[in-house]
Amino acid sequence: MELEDLKNNWAAMTERLDRLEIENRKQLHKTVDSKVRQMRQRLLLRLTFVVFLLPLFLWNIMRHAEYNFSIQTWVMVCLFVVAIGIRQFTWMYLLDKIDCNRMAVREVCLAEARFRLSFKVGIGISVLLAIPMLTGMLWDMNRFGDPYLMAGAWTGLAVGLMLGLRLFFKAWRGVKELREAIDDLD
Template identity: 30%
Template sequence: MELEELKKGWKMMDKQMDKLESENEAPVSRITQNRAVSSQQRLIREFQMMTSICLMTPFWIVMIQRNVEGFPDWTVYMFFVFFMVMAAHKGFIWWKLARLDYKRMTVKEALIATYKLEKYQKTGILFGISLAVPVLVCFIVELYLLHEVYALYGAFCGLLIGLYIGFRVRRRIKGEIKAMREALDDELD
């Protein structure tokens, strides 16, 4: 008698485990898809814009070099390398975002992809800062050595404005990724 009760209990537990596993492996619901896809589309536009800005900026630096006499080529090369690396990073994230298809993913897969996306973004920020500091220091030192006072003032103003815009964009991207993650977390629970 006890053996049959144990078998029945075991079968019931197996059924419950299968049910829980199938719920966790279920595709993302329509509401979550809509919330995640709208955040995804806003992020794609954001990264498209950042990629295009990073690709155009080296040409602006060349125009600055032509207007300032004695501006060294190696500083322009440093700017070029920095912005091409950043364009590659932003383009990579844009490509990853475009490949996400929440309609075909399970909740777990979508959540993992979102966490990876957030990791790529944070890594890019750290890498970008480590590249930007030497470039900016060299640029400001060169302007100082060339006695270009107004260009130096412009560089500092541009640095402050760029920091402000960068923090705003970073906060917006962080908010969109967080919205995607929360929508998926709600679906998983």
């Protein structure tokens, strides 16, 4: 009689443990999906920000005919904008590949690793293209001979650098949080 009770209790405990494990797995999947959705929203917000501000920036440069940038500077601006666009769309594509409901844990880890590598490479390429672009812009602005323009350019560069670093660290924190959520799946 006691042996039967122990077997029944053991089976009931095993069943409850299995249910708890399934619930825990579902909660972890929801956490990863939430992080991926949050990163997608941030990427879309940044892309929208670039799409609306880039024409305003170009219109502002074009309306001042006395300030004409060199062809090399315009080529660097175009390369930079194209690289940013490719980077953003690549990140959106790679984030869409992370799906806990359709993939095994190993595949999710590999998809996240590809995204993280793409993030690092994308940031590196953007920085490498931004340096000659900004150098060319400052060089051209120096030729214009307007000290107020140069003061504004250096101030804008300092403010832009601080904002860019803030955005980078916020995005990197999101990448790390996604990695931690996926590590919990193992």
